[in-house]
Amino acid sequence: MPAETPRLSLDGITRRFGAVIANDSVSFAIAPGEIHALLGENGAGKSTLVKIIYGLLKPDAGTMRWDGKLVAPSDPRAARKLGIGMVFQHFSLFDAFTVAENIALGLDDAPDRRELSERIASVSTGYGLPLDPDRLVGSLSMGERQRVEIVRCLLQNPELLVMDEPTSVLTPQEAETLFATLRRLAGEGCSILYISHKLEEIRALCSRATVLRAGQVVGTCDPAAETAKSLAEMMIGSEFDAPRRQLVTTSEDIRLTVKGLNRPAGGAFGVALADIGFSVNAGEIFGIAGVAGNGQDELVEALAGEWRAPVADSIVVDGHPVGRLNAEARRGRGLFTLPEERNGHAAVPSMTLAFNTLLTARRRAGLLWNGIVRRGNVRRFAQEIVRAFDVRTFGVDVPATSLSGGNLQKFIVGREVLQNPSVFVVAQPTWGVDAGAAAAIHAALAGLARGGAAIVVVSQDLDELMSLTDRIAVISNGRLSRSLETARATVEEIGLLMGGAGGGARNAA
Amino acid sequence: MELAVPIIVAIISAATPLLLAASGELVVERAGVLNLGIEGMMLMGAMAGFAVTLLTGSHIAGLAAAAAAGMAMALVFAFLTLTLSANQVASGLALTIFGIGLSALIGSAYVGQPVAALPKLDVAGLSDLPVIGPLLFRHDFLIYFSIAMVPVLWWYLNRTRAGLRLRAVGESAEAAHALGHPVIAIRYGACLFGGLMAGLGGAFLSLSYTPMWAESMTAGRGWIALALVVFAAWRPWRLLVGAYLFGGVGIFQLHAQGAWGLPSELFSMLPYVATILVLTVISAGAARSRTFGAPAALGRPFRPSG
The missing domain is CATH 3.40.50.300 (P-loop containing nucleotide triphosphate hydrolases)
Incomplete structure (x- = not known):
């Protein structure tokens, strides 16, 4: 048993869509300052679980505790009030709006324009994620767009940051910058729930991992102590060989x-x-x-x-x-x-x-x-x-x-x-x-x-x-x-x- | 000068119903909803405003009834498209046809009856000034209201949080929903505002422009208002310019009729030809770049998941 109260603990979360069970009695806990991986294949139920945590979906059964107290966020606003920040895989950004406008839309008590711009500039440079508040989001690269999402969360001083497949749109170098930021946040006591199916980055970044398969938790482990192969086997549930293409000599016919x-x-x-x-x-x-x-x-x-x-x-x-x-x-x-x-x-x-x-x-x-x-x-x-x-x-x-x-x-x-x-x-x-x-x-x-x-x-x-x-x-x-x-x-x-x-x-x- | 003043006053009058209806539609479209039923909402507003003014003798009651009639029509549209996710184009067209028919049916009792026009402003001293008096200080309430709404709308859309949320809903309903903004409620609000403004636009026709009621008296102004919103690139100030431009074309055709020995029908066509031209030129430009500012989610229905 961990000595301290978990920041967030889930107990028996179940959610059905018609006949399909997306989450089947899912339970796990995240400690303060922990980078916790949620690992699973596409369709394993990761997104559903995240939406429940962020108040976008309601569970059919099960409970959620925040700092030991029972909570049931009814919408994202309630989740944000608790201190949950969310960076979506498909960004919830508006191309035709400026960075500052986009961030204001995600804040429940946005300050006036000038003050907001100053806070964006100071927070974003402070965490090594520089952003120009007046740029149109449509003109930003994918990495910069993700920064907008992250800075939006950081401005609310979150205690839990949920990141859904954050590196799928980043270059390897941009991913390194992101990891540095996340480690620093964790060092400051912010918990991070990191969702991915990229095994190597989970091994490099996360201190614990919960593995989901077909909506159920199949195990919790220390990813650094596992190999990518053993993680993949937990995730897929069978022996797994990464496909290696036999190199063939190609002909000279163009x-x-x-x-x-x-x-x-x-x-x-x-x-x-x-x-x-x-x-x-x-x-x-x-x-x-x-x-x-x-x-x-x-x-x-x-x-x-x-x-x-x-x-x-x-x-x-x-x-x-x-x-x-x-x-x-x-x-x-x-x-x-x-x-x-x-x-x-x-x-x-x-x-x-x-x-x-x-x-x-x-x-x-x-x-x-x-x-x-x-x-x-x-x-x-x-x-x-x-x-x-x-x-x-x-x-x-x-x-x-x-x-x-x-x-x-x-x-x-x-x-x-x-x-x-x-x-x-x-x-x-x-x-x-x-x-x-x-x-x-x-x-x-x-x-x-x-x-x-x-x-x-x-x-x-x-x-x-x-x-x-x-x-x-x-x-x-x-x-x-x-x-x-x-x-x-x-x-x-x-x-x-x-x-x-x-x-x-x-x-x- | 003596000739110009009445012409300008006429242009102001011709532009006002367009400006009112288009201001409402601009907000509706900024929220991502395309309501093609402006004509129907205007007609219901014109008929209700006229009938209630005639029955009660009160212009205030008449305007309130016109606004309520427009909003009731908009509510039908909003229920169909937002709650039941019906197709917006088809529902809007149906609303227009429904409005034409219903206003003619209820209004048949009032055809040919006279009613007092909306009172004009009368400021001692100012209204009697030459040129400036008739141009600035001798209009009725709705004209001042329609112009005042332009900076108000600009401020609302660009400077308030509520306006930002409304634009966000029109830009990407899914993203706005993911951030926890009530997409459907915001769109309902926008639709009702659109109905209110279209209703008042109709009432201006039946209580001020030509104080009487006739079947289909809006004569396509709802469609011109729709084109105006596109012409204005969804921006309030350009809407003001566009409304007066279109109003000017309408007045020009009245004065030009009979000139040059051309048939008057040719000139009557002018406002509509101008509408088609503007829409064509703008959409040809739009095909080349997306910068002209249509809300990205315009006309796309939204169904919240889960």
């Missing part, structure tokens, strides 16, 4: 060449692409790393044909210039692109799985006859995908939205892979996907490359790129760096490229 691709910035918060150039050989997996919002979306759109290049020769597939072609014509040339957003971009959530195949496969998979949908072929093709990619679904006539993120991602990756593309561009292939599905998707991409396709993976997950790709380049502020051989590249090297010339900050629009 399948995709991008040369001198320029694109003006669309909108005030868009990024311009400047002279993008790279080529990918048959059998090669080419990774594009970078912090979100540095031109990835713009580049993927340009490769997909959603935005057409002014010069046909800027994108060449197997010797054919495709820069002026639309997405369907590019698929005819063998160039397939899978965008980052599953729901509403790569798939229509309300349409059945079967009909979702029509989005990209109507020609190559023979789903049309003189413009009329061949329903039999559509269903057969969908069933083939479900079988080949082990998609867990009640048949192919259910709407796409009824599938979990990982299963839908397997389905749409399968939809493109089964059409045997010669060049396959895929953005964030395992974003928000559980480890099993991620391994299946990685295996599919590796298999496709072995078959002679050229593959481009755009991802913010450096671990994914390090294990999957042959070469890596970094996109920063709309510019693509030189490419590195993955086997010889280090995380530090890539991290420096991610920061770019502008020190990680995008220029104000």
Whole structure:
């Protein structure tokens, strides 16, 4: 038993969504000044638990104690009054507002404008997180946006800071700065609940870890005393081998060449692409790393044909210039692109799985006859995908939205892979996907490359790129760096490229 | 000079109903709600204001009734779109059609009846001054009110915490909700204010501009007010400029009718053609940059989770 009263203790917290139990009798405690990790896969119930602590959701059963006293925050305001600060994974920021306005919105008793600006400046520099109160948030980098969230919490002198996947949007260097700030806060007595599935950073930062699996606590441990492998096994519940791609010698046949691709910035918060150039050989997996919002979306759109290049020769597939072609014509040339957003971009959530195949496969998979949908072929093709990619679904006539993120991602990756593309561009292939599905998707991409396709993976997950790709380049502020051989590249090297010339900050629009 | 003064006074009168209705819609849209039912709310306000003034003889009661009628219409819209998450565009169009029909039905008893116009300001000495008197000191209450609302709205939106919260709700309802702001309640409040202002805008038509009631007497002014909000880039001061500009076009067409031997219908079209032109030019510019200031969550319904 710890000698002092825990800052926060949870006892038997249970929350159901319909038939699904998101949190099943979760209990654990956080001591004052402790950095406590909450570890679990996507869908293990971490976010639900955090929302309960912050008063956004109510538990069906269980109690919460704050400094030993029973509490039940009914809304975020009540949670903030207790001394709970929250940094969301998806920032609750307003692009069109200034830093000061954003911070004022999160304070319950905001001082007047001038005083607030002074306090922002003093607190942010004091903790090594400098911020200009008058900048528009839309013009900030992801790291700077996170600072806004953190400073907003710090201004309320929190006694518990909840951080939901804070490093997913940071460069390795920015993450180091964040860790230094968190350690300092903990030293001052602030408890920190640190949510992540990145095992190495939890081992480096946290003094205790509570592991969640399928909504239940499966153990509490000292992460520094565990290995990344043992933590992963607790998290996943089975023996776990990190997928290692067998390095294959790629052939010299260039399948995709991008040369001198320029694109003006669309909108005030868009990024311009400047002279993008790279080529990918048959059998090669080419990774594009970078912090979100540095031109990835713009580049993927340009490769997909959603935005057409002014010069046909800027994108060449197997010797054919495709820069002026639309997405369907590019698929005819063998160039397939899978965008980052599953729901509403790569798939229509309300349409059945079967009909979702029509989005990209109507020609190559023979789903049309003189413009009329061949329903039999559509269903057969969908069933083939479900079988080949082990998609867990009640048949192919259910709407796409009824599938979990990982299963839908397997389905749409399968939809493109089964059409045997010669060049396959895929953005964030395992974003928000559980480890099993991620391994299946990685295996599919590796298999496709072995078959002679050229593959481009755009991802913010450096671990994914390090294990999957042959070469890596970094996109920063709309510019693509030189490419590195993955086997010889280090995380530090890539991290420096991610920061770019502008020190990680995008220029104000 | 003798000719200019009545023309300017006429422009002020023509601009006022636009300014009133558009001020309300500006707040509604800043909260992220698109209410296309302004025309319907204005008509109900015009009819209620006229009828109650006629029955009670009190302008104050009439204006109160106009505001209440506009707010009642807005409440229907808010209930449909905010509580039941119905489509905002369809609900707004339905509100307009409903308002046209209902105001004509209830108002049929009052067609052709006379009513006293809203009293004008009369300040001893000042109102009788040449030029300055009629321009500045001989208007009715609603005209002063409509102009005074512009700096008030600016101050509210840009300088108060409540205004900041309202803009936050219009920018990202999800983020505002995550921070613990009552999104639906704020949007209800904005909708009701929009109804109040549209109701008063309608009452100005039936009690001051042309003191009488006729079916569909707003003649599309609700739609012009809607365009004005876009023209103003959701900013109160530009709304003032836009309202007087559009009011000016309306007066110009009246005076130009019969000139140059052109059919009068051609000139009657002018305010609407100007509306279409403005909307086209602005949205063409908007496609190039997002800087023109539309609230990011405009027209997007919000359902709180959990």
